[in-house]
Amino acid sequence: MAIETDTDVVVVGAGLAGLGAAERLRALGRRCVVLEASARIGGRAWTTHPAELGGVWFDMGAIWLHDAENNPLTSIARNAGDPLLRSDAIRVERGFVGQRLMTQAEQTEYAAAWPIFEAAADTLIAAHGDVSMRAVAEHLGDNPWAASIEAWEAAVICTVDGDRFSARDWRRNALGGSNLVPDGGVGAFVQRRLGLGIDIRLNTPVTRVRWNGRGGRVVVETPSGAVSARSCIVTVSTGVLAGGGLVFDPPIPARARDSIAALPMGLAVKVALRAVGPDRLDVPLHCSVEQRVERIGDPLMPFQCWPFGRDYVQGWIGGSVAEDLARAGSDATAAFALERLRAVFGGRVDALFRDAPRLITAWDADPYVLGAYSYAVPGAADARAALAEPIGDGHLLIAGEACHVGYASTVAGAWISGQDAATAAA
Ligand SMILES: Cc1cc2nc3c(=O)[nH]c(=O)nc-3n(C[C@H](O)[C@H](O)[C@H](O)COP(=O)(O)OP(=O)(O)OC[C@H]3O[C@@H](n4cnc5c(N)ncnc54)[C@H](O)[C@@H]3O)c2cc1C
Structure with a gap:
């Protein structure tokens, strides 16, 4: 040059x-x-078509256009005539406590716990300038949902454990609105437009x-x-x-x-396991599955089962567990995902996913990224x-x-x- x-x-x-x-x-x-x-x-918007998942499009990194109503990329996609999938609208959610579905009362309690968590964060930030997300969860120690909310908002969404993460950063960046998915993948949209x-x-x-x-x-x-x-x-x-x-x-x-x-940079690892057989675990297509976190600091690995009607489940693990698994390698990561699925669905997942084709992302290993995103x-x-x-x-x-x-x-x-x-x- x-x-x-x-x-x-x-x-x-x-x-x-x-x-x-x-x-x-x-x-x-x-x-x-x-x-x-x-x-x-x-960069981190990268769509692939992995043979392990039957060649369907798969976003290795970003997938959603968050706060779609105000997201500048939404208008670019719309003006270009690109279809945007309403992932939120078609998604079904299943929450578990151990291996049983949450009761209606538990679901109501869980929904009510989110604004309580946010208010507690605001109170602690006002009093101390800033605190960790872990401090907010511990402040609500008696609330049976505080551990789940901390795990979601810190390790899952922001890819870092609550004890290392600023509650003020979280409150500033909380994203509202709906989440849309460009059909064919965010990475493909970026390449195309x-x-x-x-x-x-x-x-x-x-x-x-x-x-x-x-x-x-x-x-x-x-x-x-x-x-x-x-x-x-x-x-x-x-x-x-x-x-x-x-x-x-x-x-x-x-x-x-x-x-x-x-x-x-925090780390998040996506683990996709393709079903070997017709069992669909009695959950609908495009179904989010999560299990209540019982103790503060325990890991949460939510799964998207049969996303967009496909024949695989996709798990997401973030924070220090993701870092440990990245060090331990892909067999250990797949085994961890299988164990988390077993904790919800029992032994039937073994027949469905043992030796299944799989895809595991490794953003920590990309020398031009070195992690998932910043916190x-x-x-x-x-x-x-x-x-x-x-x-x-x-x-x-x-x-x-x-x-x-x-x-x-x-x-x-x-x-x-x-x-x-x-x-x-x-
Ligand atoms: C698993 C995962 C899931 C995500 N999910 C979402 C989501 O659903 N929605 C969302 O909005 N965001 C999501 N994100 C975050 C989003 O992908 C990133 O915030 C965003 O893409 C970052 O863009 P960037 O331009 O800041 O950085 P990057 O995308 O990292 O771009 C930087 C570029 O610089 C290049 N580069 C690095 N070093 C050099 C060098 N020395 N010389 C020249 N070039 C160099 C890199 O190759 C890269 O292309 C996700 C990210 C990950 C990893």
Whole structure:
């Protein structure tokens, strides 16, 4: 690659934030080059068609457009005529206490416990500035549903155990509205609609960003050459930023480094097991299955059974259990999922899933992501806004899901954060 001295903005990463930045720059009439380390665009929005699951589309990372009514990607999909599946509307939910279904009274009690949990978080945050999600659960120790809610909101949704997670970050990022799924997958939607007409160089990992050069220019180095620009927008995950594979020269200010340290990556693992046989466990198609968590800190692994009428179940495990399983390997992960299914459905799952074709995601092993998405440690919810602050008179900007306040950790947050950085750079 030749050095391009006349580029306005160089963008590092072609995930949602990088693509959002490039789209905004084009709208503002600025030239830009996007450098992407991997062989595809989309980053953590990645649709595959795994043979293990019969070749159906499968999102390895993001699947839902959260808060769909206000999500900017919803309008892009709608304007393009892309069908959006109403996953919420067709979903059936089954809650279990041990191996029996929750009673109607328990379901009512569980539903009532969520606003109680939120109010307790707000009270503790008002009193202490911030607390961990674990502190909120312990504050409600007598409530039989507090452990389930903490497990859902921390380890499952935010991919980190409650004792490491800021309740203030959670309250800021609680997403309302409905969840829509682009038919064919979010990753496929991104490939189809968001990278068009942009100068994207794939297989081009950036190794060094020299950001206070002469005349305020930024030079971005890759194994195949360097790109020089007036500004640079870096959109890699906080896992990559903390990992040191991408060197800033000179180092970025302490405020930005502290923010990266305060926004580490959690981990979530998706486990899909394909049924071998006709048994459908007496649950309807597209059915969510969860089991009450009896003790604070115990793991919760919810399952989506027969999603969109398919012949597999998909489990989701997050937090330190996911990290332990990732270290232990895919056999241990599949065995853990089977044990969780057995805890609800009993021994019939053995015949259905033993030696079943399976798919297990491994975002921790992707060197260009290194985890699922960011969370704020207790006391550090403000780090998201701090990380988005322009560096070096605005010649260097950091964007991505970790930088958004409100839609943090989502495709929408990444997209908007990239667009905001582009506006600032332009
Ligand atoms: C399992 C899972 C489920 C999820 N579910 C949802 C969901 O349902 N809904 C939702 O809204 N969000 C979900 N998310 C989160 C969402 O996917 C992310 O928040 C979002 O995609 C992040 O976009 P980004 O642009 O900030 O980062 P990324 O997608 O990580 O993009 C950064 C890009 O930079 C590239 N890169 C890294 N290092 C370099 C380098 N040195 N040089 C050049 N390029 C580099 C990477 O390859 C990547 O393409 C999920 C994520 C995971 C992992």
